[in-house]
Amino acid sequence: MTTPTATGTVVVTGGAGFLGSYLCERMLARGAQVICMDNFLTGDPANVEHLFGAPGFRLLDCDLTGFVHVPGDVDLVLHFASAASPADYLRHPIETLKVGSLGTLHALGLAKEKGARFVLASTSEVYGDPLEHPQRETYWGNVNPVGPRSVYDEAKRFAEALTTAYRNAHGVDTGIVRIFNTYGPRMRPADGRAIPTFVGQALRGEPITVTGDGSQTRSVCYVDDTVAGILALAESGFAGPVNIGNPEELTMLALAGLIRDMTGSRSPIRFIERPVDDPEVRRPDTSLAEEKLGWRPVVPVEEGLRRTIAWFAAEPVTETVA
Numbered sequence: 001m002t003t004p005t006a007t008g009t010v011v012v013t014g015g016a017g018f019l020g021s022y023l024c025e026r027m028l029a030r031g032a033q034v035i036c037m038d039n040f041l042t043g044d045p046a047n048v049e050h051l052f053g054a055p056g057f058r059l060l061d062c063d064l065t066g067f068v069h070v071p072g073d074v075d076l077v078l079h080f081a082s083a084a085s086p087a088d089y090l091r092h093p094i095e096t097l098k099v100g101s102l103g104t105l106h107a108l109g110l111a112k113e114k115g116a117r118f119v120l121a122s123t124s125e126v127y128g129d130p131l132e133h134p135q136r137e138t139y140w141g142n143v144n145p146v147g148p149r150s151v152y153d154e155a156k157r158f159a160e161a162l163t164t165a166y167r168n169a170h171g172v173d174t175g176i177v178r179i180f181n182t183y184g185p186r187m188r189p190a191d192g193r194a195i196p197t198f199v200g201q202a203l204r205g206e207p208i209t210v211t212g213d214g215s216q217t218r219s220v221c222y223v224d225d226t227v228a229g230i231l232a233l234a235e236s237g238f239a240g241p242v243n244i245g246n247p248e249e250l251t252m253l254a255l256a257g258l259i260r261d262m263t264g265s266r267s268p269i270r271f272i273e274r275p276v277d278d279p280e281v282r283r284p285d286t287s288l289a290e291e292k293l294g295w296r297p298v299v300p301v302e303e304g305l306r307r308t309i310a311w312f313a314a315e316p317v318t319e320t321v322a
């Protein structure tokens with residue numbers, strides 16, 4: 001694979017979303033031309049507004065599940081289009097299945113047509129409610145195919161299968177990254193994910209809503225680390241799948257307490273019903289990323305949270321999350 005350079009062109013699908021907007025930014029900073037494709041289902045042009053005047057940046061209003069045409073050469077396709085937060089994909093179940101299947105088919109077709117490297121944004125959710133802990137890439141997962149979360153989990157599992165088939169049958173240069181929970185500035189305050197929810201509630205002095213008894217664990221990775229890992233894979237030529245996430249594991253109750261302390265909030269913790277099929281534990285084994293990409297997360301959770309809280313505090317946080 002040729003690393004996109006000053007003359008390289010990168011397509012970022014879902015580029016107006018949380019992760020996609022950082023990828024657009026970083027690729028432009030490296031001298032690439034960036035075509036950001038998005039239908040704004042869960043993203044927002046405001047996430048890339050600061051790039052509008054940048055030379056080489058184009059934003060295309062485009063639904064990946066329909067006809068996709070990009071004129072000219074493309075060196076790299078970063079396929080990030082898909083609702084990602086449970087609240088979003090439960091609200092858009094069919095759209096999520098369509099972008100994971102048809103959208104991935106079209107993004108792979110584009111990479112094949114252009115002879116470009118293709119990177120699929122997969123997810124730790126392919127491991128479902130894992131029976132192996134921490135999760136290594138060799139683990140096949142434990143997913144309920146008819147549970148409410150299956151619209152996302154199975155779409156991503158299908159997308160991984162399709163990506164692998166394009167590699168084997170068509171020789172497309174593909175990479176699969178399994179991203180674990182990532183947080184940071186530009187997350188939507190009401191996207192339903194734990195960190196924006198807890199931060200918003202703490203800043204407003206509302207009860208912090210922890211699901212179940214809060215003993216379930218997650219490993220949260222700061223966005224700069226995740227993006228560095230994704231770009232390391234994009235530039236490596238490695239097929240993966242490879243886990244990108246922070247192996248530091250926290251219970252949800254500990255995370256809520258940390259955010260309450262760091263915001264100086266007096267919000268009480270309120271325990272609410274746990275979603276169906278919510279995974280009990282989640283922690284990446286990142287030894288493959290270290291070995292193949294020389295990547296490991298470097299931002300401690302307190303530092304990442306400090307930056308995130310500062311960003312949310314500067315935003316008009318008015319939405320209430322159930």
Ligand code: NAD
Binds near residue numbers: 013042080088123178
């Ligand atoms: P996001 O919702 O902020 O961004 C997704 C973007 O995709 C949005 O801008 C949305 O409008 C766009 N999109 C959705 N359907 C589309 C379609 N049919 N055509 C064009 N654009 C479409 O989510 P995110 O957190 O930035 O996640 C980006 C990708 O990374 C997703 O594929 C997600 O599955 C994956 N991922 C994210 C995380 C995380 O913690 N953020 C973890 C694992 C995997």
